[in-house]
């Protein structure tokens with residue numbers, strides 16, 4: 001039988017452990033606090049006290065989650081580690097989107113491949129329900145080995161897609177030329193892992209190898225430095241957010257040009273065969 005002293009000591013340790021457990025759950029940046037798992041019937045899992053989230057995909061379903069909050073402008077960072085090995089046919093999507101028909105959307109999609117063959121980073125911007133603004137890239141590292149940071153900066157001036165802090169694409173506000181710009185509709189952050197083997201890998205030629213399932217992608221360090229939108233008001237006063245009026249400085253523009261010169265594999269703005277009536281207006285302005 002335990003003596004009263006040893007009982008209270010173990011009780012004390014237990015409450016310490018419990019307190020630190022609760023503290024880590026309550027700590028900002030926890031997936032428990034920040035997101036809702038929306039589909040996948042148990043295939044999406046929050047682990048490590050909320051610091052890690054994994055999505056998985058098998059023959060019968062993928063999985064996904066979305067942010068609890070909506071944002072109207074922000075700098076949204078997420079670290080991702082993609083499905084390793086033979087990931088052909090899988091797509092990991094990570095995007096911001098508003099609701100409804102004439103919606104706005106800012107998309108990252110990561111298209112898997114056979115072992116050793118490169119992932120494609122597919123990007124798109126929808127404004128008022130209209131997309132067709134795809135740009136695609138290879139990466140300068142193996143995105144399945146480690147976590148890397150994929151970010152979207154969305155402010156009144158432009159939308160910038162970043163990989164590890166390097167801008168890969170800029171979509172400027174060209175409202176003055178009649179191009180709609182996302183500015184009225186708040187967006188949530190969505191991530192999912194799903195089967196797209198009818199188009200994703202080499203245009204659908206390479207199918208998913210279900211003997212390798214379940215496929216798993218991992219997420220951590222979700223950091224939404226955004227203007228939270230709630231009941232019609234924004235949490236931001238613009239002056240307080242350094243990213244709100246941020247433009248690309250010349251070192252960033254140089255990095256952007258480096259990526260686009262060496263890693264861009266598709267740019268809708270140069271696809272004259274596709275846009276037979278003329279390139280979209282935002283493509284023909286500097």
Ligand SMILES: *[C@@H]1O[C@H](CO)[C@@H](O)[C@H](O)[C@H]1NC(C)=O
Pocket residue numbers: 111112113114117118119120200201202203
């Ligand atoms: C997969 O690898 C092939 C061969 O290197 C390449 O052409 C293709 O762009 C890669 N990515 C995808 C998603 O198909």
